[in-house]
Amino acid sequence: KAGVTQTPRYLIKTRGQQVTLSCSPISGHRSVSWYQQTPGQGLQFLFEYFSETQRNKGNFPGRFSGRQFSNSRSEMNVSTLELGDSALYLCASSGTGLANTGELFFGEGSRLTVL
């Protein structure tokens, strides 16, 4: 079974631009969550989607948004990029119902650098 796939793996943007990151969960997983990882702040929860609906949201400004498609693939978007948005963005999927063990399965991440 293929793992969680994130694209692109690396990208460089300049301040003020916007970026879209993509995540394909493990087949059969319907819950997708996003985390921002920085050296100083660790892993911070951005939001979680289930069946195309945002279920939970972390404490991030409205510039951070996301969505989920009917095939459970998810995208997150960051608009008006700031230098502080430079980070590794991790996507994680998890099973639901009887398949929910609590474990999050992470992708390799998308490393965003804002210049």
Add this chain to the structure above:
Amino acid sequence: GENVEQHPSTLSVQEGDSAVIKCTYSDSASNYFPWYKQELGKRPQLIIDIRSNVGEKKDQRIAVTLNKTAKHFSLHITETQPEDSAVYFCAAPLIQGAQKLVFGQGTRLTINP
């Protein structure tokens, strides 16, 4: 919502010695406490977890203990090996019953040969 504090932020031990990482949480209703390991340049992966109905769980050289009264849980690694070098994160559910996790700040563990 949940708040998780983790310490130490860095830990260096001699190969073969034991390592202990501690976390505290704020929401007494939390009932699931996983530990993730992230090797350099790789994704975080679950190594062990514990639910609130038990006080300790072991898996070979790794163990986790939970003290619900004090609201803290700890990761114990015995007979450390070079491949144990990584960043370790503890976590607790974002809100009661939720799958989504709040992570501690992470502990960078270095095993010295």
